[in-house]
Amino acid sequence: MQASDLTIWTIILVLGVGTYLIRWSFLGALGNRELPGWVLRMLRYTPVAVLPALVAPLVLWPEATGGAPDPARLAAAAATVAVGVLTRNVMLAILAGATTLFGLLYLLG
Template structure:
């Protein structure tokens, strides 16, 4: 797939301006004015909402297996979810999920 140079630069510049605009709204326009409590409450959930959207395709349709489910990745996802839910510790959940994935891949291939 070949993309014309002008089209590529148009997309790059457009994405750069959009990214700058999003950041400028919070840093330039809002500045050091206090945000309303309801907005701060919603902003706390941004990472919680974005992270599953980034991780779920890697678990359900992993490129390493040609897009099919496999046991090591599902086990690692379930361990991570269970540990995170019960212990409420993100670091421990990530480490145990990684250990489960590494061990599952070593055992099951």
């Protein structure tokens, strides 16, 4: 299906305005107000919920393997979680996962 230039630019502008309004709703409308304690407690868990949601598909259904899980990515995810839980250090966890992934990809070919 071919779309005209006007249609494409209209979609781009509408999506741009929409994402701006979503961000403004938190920063502009609520930026100067004190949020209730329960909201602040819930917001602390946002990164903990978002990061696994971004990473899980890359581990379980990697495009590099045609969507099939492979031992290198599963082991790297396990190493990352283990080091993160044991040390509580994000950088060490990332380093452990990256080292495991690249090491196993090299060894397994």
